[in-house]
Amino acid sequence: MDWKNVTFDWNQARAVLATAEQGSLSAAAAALGQTQPTLSRQVAAFETALKVTVFERVGRGLTLTPAGAELINHLQDMRDAALGLSLAASGQSQDLEGEVRITGSDVYAAMILPDILTQLRRVAPNLIIDVVADNQIQDLQRREADIAIRHVRPEQPELIARLIGHASGSFYAHQSYLDRHGIPRTVEELSACDFIGLADVDRMIDYFKPLGIHVTANQFKARSANGVVAWELAKAGLGVLPMSDLVAQDCPGMVRLMPDLKMLSFPFWLTTHRELHTSARIRIVFDHLADALRSYVN
Numbered sequence: 001m002d003w004k005n006v007t008f009d010w011n012q013a014r015a016v017l018a019t020a021e022q023g024s025l026s027a028a029a030a031a032l033g034q035t036q037p038t039l040s041r042q043v044a045a046f047e048t049a050l051k052v053t054v055f056e057r058v059g060r061g062l063t064l065t066p067a068g069a070e071l072i073n074h075l076q077d078m079r080d081a082a083l084g085l086s087l088a089a090s091g092q093s094q095d096l097e098g099e100v101r102i103t104g105s106d107v108y109a110a111m112i113l114p115d116i117l118t119q120l121r122r123v124a125p126n127l128i129i130d131v132v133a134d135n136q137i138q139d140l141q142r143r144e145a146d147i148a149i150r151h152v153r154p155e156q157p158e159l160i161a162r163l164i165g166h167a168s169g170s171f172y173a174h175q176s177y178l179d180r181h182g183i184p185r186t187v188e189e190l191s192a193c194d195f196i197g198l199a200d201v202d203r204m205i206d207y208f209k210p211l212g213i214h215v216t217a218n219q220f221k222a223r224s225a226n227g228v229v230a231w232e233l234a235k236a237g238l239g240v241l242p243m244s245d246l247v248a249q250d251c252p253g254m255v256r257l258m259p260d261l262k263m264l265s266f267p268f269w270l271t272t273h274r275e276l277h278t279s280a281r282i283r284i285v286f287d288h289l290a291d292a293l294r295s296y297v298n
Contacts, residue, residue: 009042009045009046009049010078011042012042012043012045012046012049013046013075013078014032015028015032015034015039015042015043015046016042016043016046016054016068016071016072016075017072017075017076018031018032018039019039019043019055019062020054020055020064020068020072020075023061023062024061024062025039025040025043025062043055050071052065052067052068052071053065053067053068054067054068054071055068097126097127097281098127098128098281099127099128099129099130100127100128100129100130100146100147100281100282100285101129101130101131101132101144101145101146101147102129102130102131102132102145102146102147102148102149102285102289103131103132103133103134103144103145103147103148103149104131104132104133104148104149105133105134105149105227106133106134106226106227106228107227107228107231107243107244107247108149108244108247109131109132109133110133110228111228111247112246112247112293112296113131116288116289116292116293117129117131119288119292120285120288123284123288124281124284124285127281127284127285129285132144132145146272146273146282146285147270147271147272147282147285147286147289148270148271148272149268149269149270149271149289149293150268150269150270150271151266151267151268151269152267152269153267153269154269154271158273158274159271159272159273159274160271160272160273160274161269161270161271162269162270162271162286162290163267163268163269164267164268164269164270164290164293164294164297165267165268165293165294165297166265166266166267166268166297167244167245167246167265167266167267167268167296167297168244168245168263168264168265169242169243169244169245169263169264169265169266170242170243170245170248170256170257170258170259170261170263170264171190171240171241171242171243171256171257171258171261172234172240172241172242172243172248172251172254172255172256172257173193173234173237173239173240173241173254173255173257174234174235174236174237174253174254174255175237175253175254175255176236176237176253177194177237177238177239177240178255180237181193181194183255183257184257184258185258186258187211187212187213187258187261190213190240190257190258190261191212191213191214191215193219193239193240194219194220194221194222194238194239194240195215195219195220195221195239195240195241196220196222196223196224196230196233196234196238196239196240196241197220197222197223197224197230198223198224198225198227198230199225201217201220201223202217204220204242205217211261211262219239220239221238221239222238222239231243231247234254235251235253235254240257242264245263246296246297268293268297270286270289270290270293272286
């Protein structure tokens with residue numbers, strides 16, 4: 001191995017990769033928590049060290065040169081290897097200190113996790129828990145989160161998942177809405193209600209059809225991609241919303257509609273990376289979440 005030829009700085013390489021993936025110096029600087037001038041100097045230093053031009057300006061933006069595009073493939077391999085090293089090192093840690101990132105939907109992050117984490121604090125008071133409230137599936141392999149609460153089983157072989165159980169969901173409306181419009185007693189009457197729309201209204205419409213509920217997009221007169229906001233809209237009496245029973249059951253004023261209707265059902269999967277599962281702090285949070293969630297869904 002000729003170590004003398006391995007001279008470039010990883011921080012510079014990371015700056016180049018972030019710029020390529022984020023599309024601009026300003027976005028890359030924000031992603032890395034740096035100032036734009038600092039990141040710009042790192043990119044320039046990388047190009048000088050390797051004697052290659054990675055980016056060229058097109059209007060106000062940056063685009064990769066052919067040489068830059070080839071280098072990016074190698075930088076991505078380096079990034080993946082660095083992440084693998086970080087995962088392996090984290091997996092060997094036996095300290096019950098440090099940060100653990102948990103990701104789940106905005107509804108569960110706001111309405112379920114606080115009580116669970118209060119219990120965890122008593123067991124492991126020195127842990128720092130970062131809750132990532134996001135309805136999109138976070139990438140555990142890239143350490144966007146350490147543990148994920150999901151409704152789908154992951155397919156990646158690097159991840160392990162535990163099926164916690166199945167939760168039920170029903171249609172809910174606030175009493176004030178029902179006072180104005182009446183309580184639906186049949187699927188035909190439910191189909192005539194106003195609904196609260198989530199991120200993808202067309203998907204909701206298709207999801208309702210097997211239940212015999214046929215609605216149009218015009219009936220979703222209040223919408224939000226944020227589940228917590230959508231629930232607040234329903235609590236304000238703006239329409240009907242399907243919601244997890246474990247979230248809705250203790251909410252004053254919210255009425256479960258048509259309890260004899262076939263309930264919505266969805267699985268709870270708890271997921272982490274295989275390497276992280278050997279870490280003491282990840283393992284204790286994972287097991288605590290599993291036990292606590294099991295009491296909710298079973």
